[in-house]
Amino acid sequence: MTYQITRRRFTAALGGAAIAGAWARPGFADAKEIIVLNWKGYGTDEAFALKAFADKTGITVKHDYFNSEPEMLTKLRTNPGAYDVVLINSARIQQAESEGLIDPIDFAKVPNSAGLAPALKNHANLTVDGKAYGLSWLWGMNSLTVRKGIAADSWSIFTDPKYAGRLALFDDAVTEIGIGALLTGQDINDPKDLKAIVDKLKAMKPNVKLTWSSEDEWNKAFAANAFDISVYWSGAVVRSIHVSKLPAEFIIPKEGAIGWLDSLAVPTSSTKKDDALKFIDYMIDPTFYLTWANESGAPASANQAAMAKLPADDLNRQIHKEDYLSKLQFMSALPDDRRQAFNDAWEEVKAFYAK
């Protein structure tokens, strides 16, 4: 049977829908909805969380995603009013603030913020003129990881002749230049002597076995005994030890390590700022974090109260110790030309390794 859509029927249907829509309108005015901009699958879009949050507050949460930080900033610039909560790496907060894209955080409206680690709550990367523009949410480290039984307390193990051919490096310019900066006592975000860093990295050549670029690659090569020493992500180490049962050990060397911090912010153009702050408050809620960490595996929460909810022997809690925070240099924003210089330097080092 076919059903012909004549113009008259179509118009009638359209009119009916319009009337129904108008009639339903008062009901809609109560239903609140906010839109979150984040990486896909990064906490804010956990189904259990959205349901619990809607049950509690009556606010439904929709998502839009970005694939890179420049894309996130572009979306904020070109769609004013479209987003209510946005995830911004602490390295990008000041750039977003300088363009007038985000509001300062009113901590009074975020009760759970009382539990935030002091070192993170007002982190220098997040603040402008004493006001925090992002609420610190999750953090992690890129640091030294070794096979169990190897003693190490310094990045200089990367050039130790004892470990010739046993080193794996992360194929990422910012991280590797950062390690070179730690080894030469420089600021990882603004090293004055890039040449010294390049020389340090080149000196690792006899030890370097491979450069890896994904968690999967790291786990496979480590399990196959291809290397013993590497730089690795704190969150990934937890998974490698916990899920893959690999004999790995995570160490913060005496020179320090590289930290990163993700924050949640409210765009200036948002029309539902109070609802947005409610959602942010829920995101640092210890109960939410506990479920998220247990069911899917989460990075370290910036909320001490949330971390304290994890059992004392929880690997995530052991690895993300709060006293490490003072030993970390956090990744900051890089101007385009410096980022380019980092990339060129790392490319040159890699070519030297391959020679």
Add this chain to the structure above:
Amino acid sequence: MAHEVEVNIPRPARRRRQGWATAALLAPAYGWLLLAVFLPLCAMLFFSFLKTSPLPGRPLFYTVNNYLAFINRPYLFDVAWTSIRIGLWTTGLCAVIGLPAALALARATSGRSKHVLFLLIILPFWTNGLVRVFSWTMVLREGGLLDYALHLVIPGAPAFSLLYSFPAIIIGLVHAYLPYMILTCYLSASAIEDGYVEAARSLGARTPVVFWKILLPLSLPGLISGSILIFVPVIGSFMEPRILGGRIGVTMGTVIEDQFTAAFNWPLGAALSFIMLAVVLVIFAASARVLRAGGALQ
């Protein structure tokens, strides 16, 4: 013969109609190429003259600096040389393995067995490249299949691993590209008349002489076109060097890939690609001359 010549000289109107028909038949192919290859390539050419990657809402700055990459970044010569070395080894090994295989297929097999053997050669084409490369990592690594087999034969041997080495890259690439060589050589080899070989044998030539004086020269067009088909993609390859090569695996392909995926420097990546394209075109031009000469020899 005379009749055929008469048919092949059409009247002008007929020639015009044939021209239209040819154009109409070619249109889908060329239209597709224009849309899917030529236009994106033009966009990339445009990008290669920009200072930074294009982002909406950002002003564009033009520069030719990216084309001076080899001058500003001398280490690229080392990278290019690694790529060329990988290309030469892969092509050479494919020729050494592929030509005998093609001759054997064309001359020593027939009927059903030929079909089966052909199928086995094309089989690597049907596997996903990534799966193929990761399978090799399982064979080549310490404690892998090769290591295991070695220890079955010599129980006391030290641990053996080829993974993250130059030979590992070559093994992966030869496996991936060998079918190209066998197929092109097979076309040349199957066109060789049995009469030539029989004549040579009746004049007392032994097998090596038959190969060097008859089979090899007559298969040369296939060997050369196979070599081009392999050499060009291999110098741009990045997956096999990256996964199998460890720290050795830095090639022009991986440098370009880095510019697009890690460094967010599309202009430099595009410029490097066009420099490679230019080199490839030069190789093509040179080999076209050799191919023509080879054809003339025949």
